[in-house]
Amino acid sequence: MHEIERTERVTVVGAGLVGSLLSMYLARRGFQVDVLERRPDMRRESIGAGRSINLAISTRGLHALRQVGLEEEALRHAIPMRGRMIHPVSGALAFQAYGKDESQHINSLSRAWLNAFLMTNAEGTGRVRIGFKQRVQHLDVETGTLSVLDEPSGTTREVRTPVVFGTDGSGSAVRHEVERLPGHTTTQEHLGHGYKELTIPAGPGGAFRMEKHALHIWPRGSYMLIALPNEDGSFTCTLFLPFQGPVSFESLDSPSKVVAFFQEQFPDALPLIPDLVHDFFHHPTGTMVTVKSAPWHVGGKTLLLGDAAHAIVPFFGQGMNCGFEDCVVLDACLGRHTRWAEAFEEFFRRRKTNADAIADMAVENFVEMRDKTADPRFLLEKAVEKALLNAFPGEFISRYSLVSFSRVPYRLAYEVGALASGIVAELSEGLTRAEDVDMNRARTLIHERLVPFVKEHSDGFGLER
Incomplete structure (x- = not known):
């Protein structure tokens, strides 16, 4: 078992929300951090719309940002949501507060803005280098040898590193290598529902065309529409539907069917979504999965965090909050131990049962949102x-x-x-x-x-x- 040396160069796979924040925590402890990201740099290239369920950042995520001095700036770009605004078919709105008073609220925040903000601040430490369009093709988890494809040049190189952190999402390439080892297991439960992103644009002068400080829900039993406010006055809407069945993505196979469906089920939303037909047929249909794996580490060489270790469905607004809390807990473990393996073991022991609990609560909350809120x-x-x-x-x-x-x-x-x-x-x-x-x-x-x-x-x- 090798000692934790504060000056060694470690590798983070994935520059998403958790990977970018983790690299800042590691830099703060003195490590040099190489981040490998398979996507282009979203700050310089458009990655395309259609896959972002807005973030609902709450106490756990804000605490994690506070530790690296970023909470205040993040909140300047966030919109407080004090409760759910329920939209029945009849159109008579009902507001359900989240907390005992207005001081208890969650916050709508743009995923793209936060990811870019975290990457810029990670690089700003002077200890973090992010390489984009770098695809991990193979990892020897016991020796820390990565095979990395540089997509612009088409060349593959070997990267040797003392420690690999896998923060590369629910389809994690790092987890795929870890789960091949004896004693490592992964279960994946795909929801029978998918999601499609739609947009309610801002009104004249950036005006909000619905209540600004609410998470809007159109609950309809086996499916629902939600909308979260954005800084510019728009709302990001997400339609959750079964993939197959009488009312499903499969059944809504023509523009006229989509418009008729919205006229019947979401009559107050329809006039607010001018690009409904275009977005419905051009935006991808997202899938949702619960991932439970164990253990998350291979000795002191490889560790999974965030969705790579424990992906959850988005219905409690806790995926990012949970991943950010991983960073806080791991940082504390690194402060208590002198060996990587011991820190990783404590981290897994403390987080596994909690990750499983929020995964189960997220699925239960899906049923509550779509079936019970009305x-x-x-x-x-x-x-x-x-x-x-x-x-x-x-x-x-x-x-x-x-x-x-x-x-x-x-x-x-x-x-x-x-x-x-x-x-x-x-x-x-x-x-x-x-x-x-x-x-x-x-x-x-x-x-x-x-x-x-x-x-x-x-x-x-x-x-x-």
């Missing part, structure tokens, strides 16, 4: 939950608030959420108005179930670091 019973329970959050601060905690507005480990957030949901369901039984909830019974249930659990796991309610 359901009267669900809306009542959300109102009861909000009443309990305000009546019992510090004692009643919701899963959503722990995931989005704290850095409590995801696994504990998952378990607390199950207890909290059970309490809300019991208290909502037979009610038609949240104002009629029995607060005395609520206090009893919270003190019988939630408070003892939080007390028992009080160590875990320390911050993820």
Whole structure:
């Protein structure tokens, strides 16, 4: 097992969000970092539209940026989203706040802007070199030898490096090499739904044509449309549909069918999307996958982080937040250990159970967003939950608030959420108005179930670091 030498040159594969931020954390610890990115430099070449589900950055991601001094600038380009704006077919809007008050919100941020911002700041450390159009074709994970294709010249070279960090996304070339080894496993679960990016342009003078401070959802049972605000007054819309079936990407095979579908299901959105037909047929249909792998490291030579280790579907807005938190936790592990293998082992042990938990919550949240947000019973329970959050601060905690507005480990957030949901369901039984909830019974249930659990796991309610 080799020692961690602060001056050695390490390699990061993938200059996406996590790879760019990780390279800054490594540079801060004194390492020289070579980043290999298979795409062109997005700051100089257009990579093409159509594949960006906007980012919803929240507490975990902002904390990670704060550690490298970038939080304030990122927030200057972000738009607070204080809740969900539900668009039923009838057109009568309903707003569902995310937190107990307006101080608790998530933030819409352009993926392309943030990625370019992180790359520029990584290079600005003077310790990070990013090579673009560099495709990793093979990696000997035990010797740290990479076979890299330089796409502009068509030549292949060998790169030897003491440590390889794989941050190259859900289709990771590094993970593909790691999972060949005995004892390494990967499962991939593809969602039966795909997604298509559409755009609501800004109004005159950059005006927002819908509520600016909300994540807009058109829930329709087995499918949905969402929209997130952008700095320039536009909204990035994402249509989620099954790949096949009566209402699906397969069935909407002509411009007239697409327009008729929107007229019937999203009548208030249709006039806001002037390029609907063009974008529907020219933008790619994205796929979504949950990746669970183990272990994420090969001794002290290779480590997977972010989507390469644990890709999740986008419905809790936590993919990037989780990947950024990986950087925070790994940095702390590197500070505690003198050997790479020990740091990697602790990192995997601490993050694996939490990555699995947020992956499961993300799939559950998909069902909630598309099926339940328009359901009267669900809306009542959300109102009861909000009443309990305000009546019992510090004692009643919701899963959503722990995931989005704290850095409590995801696994504990998952378990607390199950207890909290059970309490809300019991208290909502037979009610038609949240104002009629029995607060005395609520206090009893919270003190019988939630408070003892939080007390028992009080160590875990320390911050993820």
